[in-house]
Amino acid sequence: MSLFLQYLFFLLKLATVVFAILMVASALFAMSRKTKEHTKGKLYVRPLNKKYQAFADTLNAEILTKAERKKFVKEKKHQSKQQSKPIKKRIFVLNFQGDIKGSAVNGLREEITAILQVATPQDEVILKLESGGGMVSPYGLAASQLQRLKDKGIPLTVSIDKIAASGGYLMACVADKILAAPFAIIGSIGVVAQLPNFHRFLKKKDIDFELLTAGEYKRTLTIFGENTQKARAKTQGDLEEIHRLFKAFIESNRKTVDIDQVATGAHWLAKDALVLRLVDELITSDDYLNQYASNHQANIYELHYLTKKSVTEKLSEKLELASSHFALFR
Numbered sequence: 621m622s623l624f625l626q627y628l629f630f631l632l633k634l635a636t637v638v639f640a641i642l643m644v645a646s647a648l649f650a651m652s653r654k655t656k657e658h659t660k661g662k663l664y665v666r667p668l669n670k671k672y673q674a675f676a677d678t679l680n681a682e683i684l685t686k687a688e689r690k691k692f693v694k695e696k697k698h699q700s701k702q703q704s705k706p707i708k709k710r711i712f713v714l715n716f717q718g719d720i721k722g723s724a725v726n727g728l729r730e731e732i733t734a735i736l737q738v739a740t741p742q743d744e745v746i747l748k749l750e751s752g753g754g755m756v757s758p759y760g761l762a763a764s765q766l767q768r769l770k771d772k773g774i775p776l777t778v779s780i781d782k783i784a785a786s787g788g789y790l791m792a793c794v795a796d797k798i799l800a801a802p803f804a805i806i807g808s809i810g811v812v813a814q815l816p817n818f819h820r821f822l823k824k825k826d827i828d829f830e831l832l833t834a835g836e837y838k839r840t841l842t843i844f845g846e847n848t849q850k851a852r853a854k855t856q857g858d859l860e861e862i863h864r865l866f867k868a869f870i871e872s873n874r875k876t877v878d879i880d881q882v883a884t885g886a887h888w889l890a891k892d893a894l895v896l897r898l899v900d901e902l903i904t905s906d907d908y909l910n911q912y913a914s915n916h917q918a919n920i921y922e923l924h925y926l927t928k929k930s931v932t933e934k935l936s937e938k939l940e941l942a943s944s945h946f947a948l949f950r
Contacts, residue, residue, distance in 0.1 A: 636844075661727070661927035663734055668713065668920040672913040709918040710743045713909065718751025718788055722758025729765045730925040741773040744918075747795070748779050748905050753786030753808060756862055762787075763869070766794040779905035780804045785887055786811075789898070790866060793873040799908055800890035800899040807898060809870065810885030811862045813855060819846045874898070 680692060712735050716724045735745060747766065753759065769776045778784070778795035785808035792798050800806060822829055822844060829844040840851040840858075867883045876897045893899045912918040 661730060661925050663730065664924045664926060666922045666924075668909065668922050669913055669916075672910065708742060709912075710739070711909070711912060711918045711920045712739065712743065712745045713920060713922040714745065714747045715922075715924070716747055716749045716751065716762070716791070718749070718754060718759075718762075720754035722751075722754050722762055722787065725758050725762040725765065726927070727925040728762060731923045732765050732768055734923065734925070735774070736768065736772060739769075739772070739774050741775070744775045744777060745769055746777045746779055746905070746909070747791075748781065749784050749788060749792055750780070750782050751785070751788030751791070752783050752805075753788055756787070756811070759787030759790055763791045763794050766791060770794060770796070777908075779903075779908060780806065780890070780899070781905055790869065793870050797901070798899045799901050799903050799905070800893065801904045802889070802891045802902050804890040805887050806890050806893035807882060807887035808885060809866060809883040811859045811866065813841075813859060815841060815843055817842070817847060818844050 680689060684692060714728065714731050716728055718724055732745075739745070751759075766776060766778075775797075776795045777797045777799060778792045780788075780792065780798070780800040781804060782801070783805040784792045784800075785805055789807060789809060819829070829842075831839060831842060831845045833839050837854055839845075840855045841847050863883070867879050870877060870883070871879050874897065878896070882896055882898060888896065888898070890899055890902055894902055909920060913920060
């Protein structure tokens with residue numbers, strides 16, 4: 621048992637040293653990022669109508685006979701000549717793959733800025749959203765970016781094929797219309813904060829942990845210090861306030877939702893979320909887009925804003941995440 625305690629003591633000292641190194645390295649990398657100009661990103665646009673047509677042409681080339689292919693091409697040309705009115709509706713497709721830091725918001729804001737230069741209320745933006753939630757501020761910013769489209773009167777549809785929970789649903793509820801695949805996960809309207817505490821172990825080993833602050837609530841709950849009831853109450857109050865704002869935001873965007881029924885932190889399959897009016901229609905993003913493409917009802921464009929990050933920037937982001945603790949939409 622003595623050897624076991626000595627081993628635990630060694631691991632604790634090692635963890636303390638590693639934590640201190642991470643904090644210093646994170647600060648140094650953050651300073652380096654501020655002094656260096658970020659690599660400029662680039663907006664990529666892909667016409668999806670051509671993609672769908674290429675799929676059809678490839679499949680027809682395999683399953684139709686030579687005579688059938690000639691007939692098909694002839695009919696296609698005839699239909700093209702019969703179209704007297706040009707297609708005016710444009711659909712802009714965006715993708716948001718959410719992580720705990722909401723990192724995709726950086727590309728989303730640039731894509732939306734680009735769309736706002738050309739889109740009109742006759743167009744539509746479709747956001748293919750996948751996120752289980754994460755940090756409050758990035759997901760709040762992501763929702764605000766979507767609100768920019770609404771403020772300009774541009775129709776916004778959010779399509780959820782797998783999951784839009786907590787911070788993900790905060791984003792989704794901004795939309796004019798929410799689509800979801802039947803077995804997608806929807807909801808989890810709640811807030812959580814959690815962290816380990818080693819105070820009792822340190823005390824047992826006669827190790828002091830000094831934390832100096834200016835400002836009563838500069839730090840509340842800590843990893844190594846003693847957490848007081850007052851600190852816990854302050855943190856709980858902060859979580860309750862974020863939850864209250866979360867619920868108010870959903871109420872303002874989804875007026876038919878019974879917020880007291882859905883804001884418990886629970887989640888549902890989309891088929892049940894439809895009954896709760898958290899979503900508007902059960903359909904995959906593939907079917908929704910294909911109905912426009914197959915009937916030639918709109919020109920569809922998929923946008924991606926990509927930025928190449930240096931190794932230093934990538935490492936800095938990981939260090940910042942490892943050394944920080946935030947309230948989460950989860």
